[in-house]
Amino acid sequence: MRAFLVILFAVWFLNLFLPWWSALIPCILFGAWLTERARTAFTVGFTAGGLAWLIQALYIHVANQGILTARIAEMLQVHLPIAVLAITFLTGALITGSATLFGNRLKTVLRPVNPD
Numbered sequence: 001m002r003a004f005l006v007i008l009f010a011v012w013f014l015n016l017f018l019p020w021w022s023a024l025i026p027c028i029l030f031g032a033w034l035t036e037r038a039r040t041a042f043t044v045g046f047t048a049g050g051l052a053w054l055i056q057a058l059y060i061h062v063a064n065q066g067i068l069t070a071r072i073a074e075m076l077q078v079h080l081p082i083a084v085l086a087i088t089f090l091t092g093a094l095i096t097g098s099a100t101l102f103g104n105r106l107k108t109v110l111r112p113v114n115p116d
Contacts, residue, residue: 003034007048011096015056023049023092024099031103041104042097049096050089057088 010026027045035041061069061081069081078084 003030003040003044004048006030006034007045007096007100008052011049011052011092012055015052020095023052023096027096027099028103028106031100032107033103035100035104038101038104038108042101045100046093046097049100050093052096053092054085054089057085061085 007027007030010030011023014022014026027049031041031045035044057069066081069084073079073081073084076084076087078087
């Protein structure tokens with residue numbers, strides 16, 4: 001739960017000021033530091049990052065009364081603004097889930113091996 005909240009807040013905060021790929025940095029770091037198993041790392045990163053991206057997309061959707069979301073839906077030929085929000089969630093979730101998994105696996109690879 002701690003890893004989920006930390007990643008959620010870090011991704012949300014960094015995406016306010018920096019480019020989209022800045023979400024990878026805290027996911028890699030906290031994936032290595034706060035998660036023990038690969039499945040847990042991916043699941044936590046997937047849900048936290050996807051939720052952070054969805055919250056920001058919903059805020060933008062509400063702030064401009066859905067105009068931007070409708071135009072993007074038309075451009076992507078999905079014709080539903082809710083589909084754009086779902087695509088945004090999946091994009092953010094896959095990016096952050098993969099980065100968190102990478103951090104977890106990197107920790108495992110770099111861990112010193114006991115000669116015993």
